[in-house]
Amino acid sequence: MRAAQYWGNRDVRIQDIPEPEIKPGHVKIRPAFVGICGSDLTEYTSGPNYIRTTPHPITNEVPPITLGHEFSGTVTEVSSPSFAVGQKVVVFPTIYDKSCTACKSGAINMCASGGFIGLSGWGGGLSEAIVVPTDNVLALPEDIPLDIGALVEPLAVAWHAVNMVDLKPQSKVLVIGGGPIGIAVMLVLKARGAALVVVSSRKAGDVLKAFGADELVDSGGDVVGAVKEITKGSGADFVFDCAGYEKSLKDACQSVAVKGTVVTVAVYSKPILFQPNDLLFREAYLTACLGCVQQDFRDVINAIASGAIKPKEMITRNIELEQLVGEGLHRLLNNTEQDIKILVKI
Ligand SMILES: [Zn+2]
Known part of the structure; x- marks a missing residue:
């Protein structure tokens, strides 16, 4: 064969x-x-x-x-x-x-x-x-x-990532990175009812809006300032770093809300400089996720079958x-x- x-x-x-x-x-x-x-x-x-x-x-x-x-x-x-x-x-x-x-x-x-x-x-x-x-x-x-x-597999990875946070209907979420996993995370966030999904990416806006992005921010620019403005000063309750660079994690940790959570989904290709004080001033959490489990597959299959994820x-x-x-x-x-x-x- x-x-x-x-x-x-x-x-x-x-x-x-x-x-x-x-x-x-x-x-x-x-x-x-x-x-x-x-x-x-x-x-x-x-x-x-x-x-x-x-x-x-x-x-x-x-x-x-x-x-x-x-x-x-x-x-x-x-x-x-x-x-x-x-x-x-x-x-x-x-x-x-x-x-x-x-x-x-x-x-x-x-x-x-x-x-x-x-x-x-x-x-x-x-x-x-x-x-x-x-x-x-x-x-x-x-x-x-x-x-x-x-x-199903990349969507299950995204589903597993979203399981890391206590998503609520009023949640404001920032997704950094517009690659396949960033897009999968957007689709899952909208399927699970996130109120506001802001995406930081270099990709064309109309492409990302088709996947559920409510607001777009240029990942090369002032992401922190833009997120602050969009969220009326509160910051994002949850941030998913699907990019994996020094700037993306810095943007994530400075854009997160008080008591919010940053989830690293990307694999970082090299060591980066990290300032823990970015989290300290917000008593924010930083966590990571890896791959998925069988239940994430089942949940994604059900969400596609019901039309929640397209x-x-x-x-x-x-x-x-x-x-x-x-x-x-x-x-x-x-x-x-x-x-x-x-x-x-x-
Ligand atoms: Zn084992």
Whole structure:
């Protein structure tokens, strides 16, 4: 079968590999649509970082690793009656050991030996077939299209981020960063009833307004002053930093309201200068979030099914597997402002 495999820095190959076989406790899936994630890009340009070059403690695999962790598909073979052949599904990509302190407390997204299908082994969505543990498979309702199914993972990350705060109908929220995760956070905030969503980004305003931004601020300018004006001096109750730079975290900590909360969603690519006094004068909180858990997947699937989240406009391009490197990875690297989510159709 065809698969996109990561061999190393700037070395992703579309090639023939053996098709995996069904085994007990697993489901065999034909992937349908696969989103290209920022982490795939980071592994391509500056990795291997998250992809291990020594055997992964759970999968025991090293590169070449099949890529693709945001995906939907159709069941082709089952080992138990939990799923039916032909059923539409999405894959919860987190790999966890079920035995460490974090896993036992339910925080499987922080498993000490954790990994991701599509980055750590067990195959990936960017292939014609994958066999995954039943625990990692969730049913997609028949009326949700498979391309929308590929957006469940990034939306679940956003859902998990919003779970970090006590969102109320009157909440005023600042989202910093207009990339795919920033947009996913906006969609989730509006679906969950935030009164005011201010977005700090370089992206064109009409694009962000379509995703629920009520007010826009230029991320390169005086974000703190603009947020103060928009919120009539109170600041934002909650701030989500989906950008991950020194300025974005500084803006976040200086824009947050008294007793408010800053949530870092982005992965910071390098150490930054941080002034804790920005929080001190507000008795504000700073917290972080990582990935998501199965319940976030279920909540997002329900929110899409009910129409509370309408994420279709996130998909800006569909490409074929053979086009992954040129029309997928390189296009995203060169046109970061134009594309939001590129899906690979398998
Ligand atoms: Zn664990």
